[in-house]
Amino acid sequence: MKLLALGLGYSAQAALRRLSPAAAIGTTRSAGKAAALASLADMRLFDGSRESAEALKQALSGITHVLVSIAPAEGPDGGDRVLPVLAEALAAESPAAVAYLSTVGVYGDHDGAWVDEESECRPQSARSLARVRAEDQWLDFGARSGVPVAVLRLSGIYGPGRNAFVNLADGSARRLVKPGQVFNRIHVEDIAAAVDRVFATGASGLFNITDDEPAPPQDVVAYAAGLMGVPPPPEQDFATADLSPMARSFYGENKRVANGRSKSMLGLAYAYPDYRTAFARMWAETSWR
Secondary structure, eight states: OEEEEESOOHHHHHHHHHHOOSEEEEEESOHHHHHHTTTTSEEEEOOSOHHHHHHHHTTOTTOOEEEEOOOOBOSTTOBOSSHHHHHHHHHHHOOSEEEEEEEGGGGBOOTTOEEOTTSOOBOOSHHHHHHHHHHHHHHHHHHHHTOOEEEEEEOEEEBTTBSHHHHHHHTOOOEEEOTTOOBOEEEHHHHHHHHHHHHHHTOOEEEEEOOSOOBOHHHHHHHHHHHHTSOOOOEEEGGGOOOOHHHHHHTTOOOEEOOHHHHHHHOOOOSSOSHHHHHHHHHHHTOOO
């Protein structure tokens, strides 16, 4: 496998560690990050410009698999940042599989109802609107080029260094209460496993990559505090809490996300199927830091 990882961030790094490809090219916008990630991949700078794309094309020969984890551009002319400058070069390599990491935010608000891949997308924020456009662009690329493209819609990502234990330890944990509000979550290792299954099966289409149990966020914090043996932070009313506009926007969308297709079509077995299993395991293994 020769893997191209466009946007070598938190989730893509976990995927590379799991896949251990024979060769890997990774991209980032920062020279500092490129140097820090040099042990994982042959790092190249890419910012969506035609200049950086031309430089990257020189390294694409023989690419067999592509992982895309770059946020789309927002605005009326927004959408995917990769395809406008690299579509032709990628199609020429005819990779065996492409995995595009998206978000369940594309579904928008469904008043707490269950959604699956056939549900209507009701994006509310500019970032979610851009995601829908980027998804469509990648699926269209797959249809035109004959390359299998799987869009993985991820719920709230957590894992080592990013979880309620860390927030409790550094004093930033909050228990915001909004009646009826639930969120799904996904451990970063299950994202890596999903990418592995996409590459192994050559699957295409839409897949929700998410845990089995949508749950109120304050319950997750309280459970983590119990495992740590520390008092949970006091509950706060969401309506009166001091939040950034982005943080508040997440609470404007309420849905329960189903993951059946990822199990039946990808054969994905979730190692962290719910927050209790995940946090108990992370605490026992000290893998939360």
